[in-house]
Structures are given as C-alpha cells and as structure tokens.
Amino acid sequence: MARSPANIAFIKFWGKKNSELNIPFNDSMSMNLSDCYTTASVEFSSDLADDLIVINKEKVEGNKRGKVVKFLDLVRQMAKSNARARVVSENNFPMAAGIASSASAFSALALAASAAAGLNLNTKQLSILARKGSGSASRSMLDGFGYWKAGTSDETSYAVQLAPKNYWNLRDIVTVVSNKEKKFSSGEGHAAALTSPYFQTRIKNLPRRLKEMKDCFRQKNITMFGELLEQEAVDLHLMAMSSVPPIFYWNEGTILIMRKLREWRNEGLLGYFTIDAGANVHVICTEEDADELEKRLKQLPGVEFTIMNRAGDGAKLL
Numbered sequence: 116m117a118r119s120p121a122n123i124a125f126i127k128f129w130g131k132k133n134s135e136l137n138i139p140f141n142d143s144m145s146m147n148l149s150d151c152y153t154t155a156s157v158e159f160s161s162d163l164a165d166d167l168i169v170i171n172k173e174k175v176e177g178n179k180r181g182k183v184v185k186f187l188d189l190v191r192q193m194a195k196s197n198a199r200a201r202v203v204s205e206n207n208f209p210m211a212a213g214i215a216s217s218a219s220a221f222s223a224l225a226l227a228a229s230a231a232a233g234l235n236l237n238t239k240q241l242s243i244l245a246r247k248g249s250g251s252a253s254r255s256m257l258d259g260f261g262y263w264k265a266g267t268s269d270e271t272s273y274a275v276q277l278a279p280k281n282y283w284n285l286r287d288i289v290t291v292v293s294n295k296e297k298k299f300s301s302g303e304g305h306a307a308a309l310t311s312p313y314f315q316t317r318i319k320n321l322p323r324r325l326k327e328m329k330d331c332f333r334q335k336n337i338t339m340f341g342e343l344l345e346q347e348a349v350d351l352h353l354m355a356m357s358s359v360p361p362i363f364y365w366n367e368g369t370i371l372i373m374r375k376l377r378e379w380r381n382e383g384l385l386g387y388f389t390i391d392a393g394a395n396v397h398v399i400c401t402e403e404d405a406d407e408l409e410k411r412l413k414q415l416p417g418v419e420f421t422i423m424n425r426a427g428d429g430a431k432l433l
C-alpha cells in the first residue's frame with residue numbers, strides 16, 4: 116500500500132513532445148501538497164482472471180480502467196509476470212477538478228504496484244514509471260519541492276528534488292469553485308496546446324522564466340515569485356483558450372478570486388494564484404498570510420470549500 120501527494124506546478128507541463136512516453140517540451144517545477152493525496156493498494160495474483168480496479172469505492176470500466184490496465188502492463192513487463200491485479204485507490208479530495216488527481220493517483224500506483232510485483236525501484240526509476248501514467252506524477256515521487264527535467268528520452272525525463280519540504284514555509288490554499296469533473300481532460304489540453312499560435316513563443320520564453328523563478332525560490336522572494344507564478348498560470352490558460360478547439364477552464368468564481376487577490380495585495384496581504392486544467396484556484400502564499408487569506412477566500416461567492424496545504428512528503432510505502 117502506498118500514499119502519494121498531488122502536486123501544484125509553479126512552472127507547468129503543457130504540451131507533449133512524445134505523447135506515448137509523456138515527454139514534455141519544457142522542465143517544470145512544483146510543490147507536493149500535504150493534504151491532498153491518494154492511497155493505493157495493489158495485489159497481484161495468479162488466481163485472478165482479470166484486473167479489478169476500484170477507484171473511490173467504485174469499480175471502474177472503460178477509459179479510466181484502460182489507463183490503469185495499460186500502466187499495470189508496464190509493471191508486469193518489468194517484473195516479467197502475467198499475474199492480474201486487484202487495485203484499490205482512494206483520493207481524499209475531489210477528482211478531476213484541477214487538483215491533479217492523476218499525479219497522486221499514478222505516483223501512488225507506481226510505488227504500490229512496483230513493490231507488489233517485487234521490483235525494487237529507486238526514486239529515479241519510480242519517477243520515470245509514474246511519468247508514463249501521467250506526466251505530472253513524476254514530480255510527486257520526491258519529498259517537498261520537485262523539478263522535472265524534460266529530457267529527450269524515456270531514461271532522461273524524470274523529476275529530482277528541488278528542495279526539502281521545510282525549505283520554505285509556502286502554503287497552497289486550494290480554493291474549490293467547482294468540484295464537478297472537468298469537460299476537457301489534461302490529455303486533451305496537452306494535444307490541443309500545439310495548435311495554439313502562441314505555443315512556440317511560450318517554449319522560446321520559458322527558459323528565462325524558469326531561471327527567474329529558480330532565483331526567486333532560492334531567495335525566498337514571495338512577491339517576485341508570485342508575479343512569475345501568475346504569469347505562468349495565465350500563459351497556460353492563454354494556450355488553452357487559443358487552441359483549436361478552444362478550451363476555457365475558468366468560471367466566475369475563478370475570475371473573482373484572481374481579482375480579489377490583486378485587491379488584497381494592495382493591503383499587504385500577499386496571495387498569488389496559479390490554476391491547472393480546471394476552474395479551481397491554488398492560492399500560494401507564505402505561512403504569515405495563510406489564515407487571513409483562507410478566511411477571506413471562504414467568504415467569496417462561488418467558493419465551495421478550501422484545502423490548506425503546506426509542502427508535503429512524496430510517495431511513501433505504508
């Protein structure tokens with residue numbers, strides 16, 4: 116049994132160079148979330164006629180099942196085994212709502228399944244395996260803050276630790292404005308990204324933003340870090356909105372939070388937004404401002420609930 120966190124990307128993975136292997140166009144940077152995680156148990160048995168997949172207490176079929184079975188096939192191939200598996204996976208947060216459930220799900224599955232198959236993989240091998248389930252899952256393997264080196268091949272595309280979890284007292288207040296399943300999966304978003312006329316410009320400019328962000332992270336400069344964080348989030352959504360077909364992830368609640376954060380910053384309350392492939396907003400701040408920001412966010416119309424996170428552990432066997 117393994118437990119693994121979701122992570123929030125400060126610099127995002129958007130667009131795949133190789134969609135079979137999930138090789139991205141650019142490096143990305145993230146923080147593991149202490150309070151949003153998946154617990155997965157995997158048992159291989161020659162008595163089973165077929166794989167049985169239970170996610171959030173429901174037996175899954177169709178596409179979702181297909182993805183998990185394909186992933187289990189990778190593990191079986193590595194372990195040179197044909198045994199079918201019983202997989203039980205559970206999130207402690209709503210699925211497919213812009214909190215990267217695929218990251219925690221596939222990193223937990225990578226660790227639980229490889230251990231159950233008797234493979235003794237190191238962190239780099241686990242990151243590579245998790246990446247093939249879902250790109251962002253590669254970053255959930257290590258404790259604290261992660262850095263996924265895009266690489267150019269299966270062996271060179273994996274995440275390393277950028278800093279341990281107590282390096283910086285950052286908080287991510289996940290602010291849920293919609294917990295319905297999103298209409299466009301991140302997979303559809305990655306494919307559509309390449310059709311945006313701005314995609315090449317993004318890729319060209321990213322090395323500079325990455326460097327600047329790493330510098331701010333090193334200096335723990337929240338204001339400059341926050342500015343870059345927001346630019347990056349807007350960039351991803353600009354790609355999505357200008358893709359063919361266009362993808363709009365935001366709703367009224369999303370936009371209200373973006374506006375309010377700006378207002379509050381004028382009062383000295385320093386919260387910055389980042390948004391993944393969904394409507395929900397991740398408000399990034401330091402510990403000092405976290406409680407006041409959470410209190411205000413909860414009072415906004417459209418906000419259903421919030422989840423306060425610090426930087427958390429990576430995937431662990433239980």
Ligand code: PMV
Nearest residue numbers: 124127128250251301391392
């Ligand atoms: O790992 P995927 O394929 O679900 O893609 C993740 C995409 C974003 O969450 C929007 C960005 C990221 O880097 O996590």
